[in-house]
Structure formats: structure tokens, C-alpha cells
Amino acid sequence: MSAKRILLEKAKLHYILPLAAFSLLTRALSDVVHAPLYLDATGTFAASTLLGPYHGALTGLLSGIFLTAYYQAYVLMTPLLAILGLIMGYLCKRGANWILIGAFISALFYQLSWLSVYTAVFGVWSYFGSYLTSRGGYGLLADAFTSIFIASLLVEGMRRAQGALRTARMRAAAILAAVSIIILATPVVAVLEVSSEEEFKGSFPRDANYVFVCTRMDLVWLPMWRKGTNYYYYPHDRFDRASPGYQVWIGMYWIQGYVPLSVETVAMFAIWDQNAWLRLHGCPAPYTTIAIVENITDITFKGHRAKLMYGSLYTRSDVGPDYEHLRLDGFFIAFYDAERDRTGIIYACATEENFKAYVGELWRMVRLFPLG
Known part of the structure; x- marks a missing residue:
């Protein structure tokens, strides 16, 4: 050369x-x-x-x-x-x-x-x-x-x-x-x-009874072609079958841009997230399907016009070795923040057996979310 x-x-x-x-x-x-x-x-x-x-x-x-x-x-x-x-x-x-x-x-x-x-x-x-x-x-x-x-x-x-x-x-x-x-x-x-x-990462309150996580979701949502972040909590006893906090989720998808606030769209975020979580935790055949969605109402949440939806989904536990089949009952709050050009989907759920006893705690945590 x-x-x-x-x-x-x-x-x-x-x-x-x-x-x-x-x-x-x-x-x-x-x-x-x-x-x-x-x-x-x-x-x-x-x-x-x-x-x-x-x-x-x-x-x-x-x-x-x-x-x-x-x-x-x-x-x-x-x-x-x-x-x-x-x-x-x-x-x-x-x-x-x-x-x-x-x-x-x-x-x-x-x-x-x-x-x-x-x-x-x-x-x-x-x-x-x-x-x-x-x-x-x-x-x-x-x-x-x-x-x-x-x-x-x-x-x-x-x-x-x-x-x-x-x-x-x-x-x-x-x-x-x-x-x-x-x-x-x-x-x-x-x-x-x-x-x-990660705008709200430092603002979400820390609770001694919960683990708080902030994670980017671009890869999880890749098939949906969406980008954003997931802020979520789970109780320390969520992996204990005998505890009321078993399989409890409380969190918010913070999605870039506008997402239609329909039942189908909101449910898809939960389905992709839950299935990805189960796969990462070794579940051999994960699935998540919507059982029912009811009591859909228009509300104002933290200054945002929002949709409140109660419902249930069938899925599996993330606790091996059997990864039991179960039903999760809970609610979604979906809203669009025009100022930030973000769609928020708040979710909170517990097992069918524990939901009625735990729903007050779910709402207590959700009301602490630093939005507005």
C-alpha cells in the first residue's frame, strides 16, 4: 500500500x-x-x-x-x-x-x-x-x-x-x-x-412495603412499535402464594405520543408486558387474555380527562416450578397528556381471591402517583 x-x-x-x-x-x-x-x-x-x-x-x-x-x-x-x-x-x-x-x-x-x-x-x-x-x-x-x-x-x-x-x-x-x-x-x-x-422517577414515592422500578419499554413494545417507560411497584410478598400481595402490580406505562384510549389498545400494553415478564422469569408457556372489561367511565384524574376501566385477565404466575394459572382482577386509568405529548396507562391488580381485600391499597398507591 x-x-x-x-x-x-x-x-x-x-x-x-x-x-x-x-x-x-x-x-x-x-x-x-x-x-x-x-x-x-x-x-x-x-x-x-x-x-x-x-x-x-x-x-x-x-x-x-x-x-x-x-x-x-x-x-x-x-x-x-x-x-x-x-x-x-x-x-x-x-x-x-x-x-x-x-x-x-x-x-x-x-x-x-x-x-x-x-x-x-x-x-x-x-x-x-x-x-x-x-x-x-x-x-x-x-x-x-x-x-x-x-x-x-x-x-x-x-x-x-x-x-x-x-x-x-x-x-x-x-x-x-x-x-x-x-x-x-x-x-x-x-x-x-x-x-x-424518566421525568417522574425521582417523584414517585418510595414505600417500605414495595419495590419501585423504572424501566424503558422500547424492546418489550417493539412488535407494537411503541416507545416509552414503565414505572411500577410490587409488594415484597408478591412471590408468596399465601400472602395478600401475591402477584400484585401497581404502575404506569408512560408512552411517547398519543395512543387511542380504547379497551383493545390499553389491554395490548398489559398483555405484551405480562407475557414478556413471564418469559423472563422462566414460564414455559406464558399467555395473557382479557376475561372481561366493565364499568368503563369518564373521570378526571390528577387534572387529566381519563377513562377508568375495571376488568380481569387470565394469565399465569411468575412463581415456579408450576407457574400456576390464575385470574387477575384490577383497573386501568388511561389518559393523554397533551402538554407532554404522552399517553399514560395506570394499572393496578391483584389475584381474584385477594382483589376485594386489596383494592383499597391499590387505590391508595395510585393516588400517590406524581402527576398533574
């Missing part, structure tokens, strides 16, 4: 860090505006198109590391993002006729990668085919093509800027300015988005 070639390859390395940061920036911005997209491969696609397969792979790897700090599910996507960069870069390197083919193959690989992560985490490989045609499956394809489009705009902008700037000093100054903006803006936007996503 000539000295000029070596210098050129080394120069390309300077683009990897800002392009990897760009992937995190677009992901965080999509969450800030509550767009139903991840946009987490923009920098990887740009590096693959502009720099080639190996630099695309390195950018994908580094962007995966950055994204893992933002959302832990990316620890499993990191190697797949590197492979994505390699595929896109290799096909683009073959010539202009392969760019469109590369876009389709890369989009398909991106979709399969996220769905593989989902099915691997929750052990649902037998349902993989159905996820391909789910709302999330189609959403991932749209996500990939949108990311490729954004990457192409970025690459074209960089090429036009290089042609318009006459001297090497001007080009260096422009590159430095662009890199500085991306490097400085990315952590700021990411931190602001995490703070927004």
Missing part, C-alpha cells in the same frame, strides 16, 4: 467518532419529538457509503457502544450494527448499480437484527415469522429506509461542502465546526431525553 493510500485511510478514521455520535444524536432526537422511529443507524449508513465497509463496521461498533449507554438493549445490537455497516459498505463499494440493492438488503438485515434481539431476549423464536408482519416489523423497515435517506443527505451535504470550499484550510475549519457541533450536541440531547423519559 502506498504512503498516500495509508494517509487517506488514516484520514477516514477521523470521521468515525462524529458519525457514530450522529447515530446516537438522531436516535435521541427521534425520542425528543416522539417520532415512531429509532434512527439509530444513520451514522453507520453514512460511514458505509462515504468511507467503505471496514469504516462502516467500525462506526457501527462504536455507535452501538454509545447507544448502549443510552439504552441497555443496544448491547445486543452492537455487533449487528457493525455487520450492517460491513454489508452496506461492501455493496456500495461495488458501484452505483448496487447502491439501491444495498439499501434493500441493509434494510432487511436491520429489521431481522432487531427482531432477532427481541426473540432472543424473550425466547419466542417460534413466533418470529409473525413479528415480520407486525406493526413493529414494518416499522423497522421504514426506520431503515428513513435512516438511509438521512445518511444520503448527510453524505451529499459533505461532498457539496468539500466542493464549495476552495482551500484545504476552509474545508478543515468546516469539518471541525461540524464535528464539534455533533460531539457537543449529542450528549446534551441524549441526557435531556433520558431525563424526560
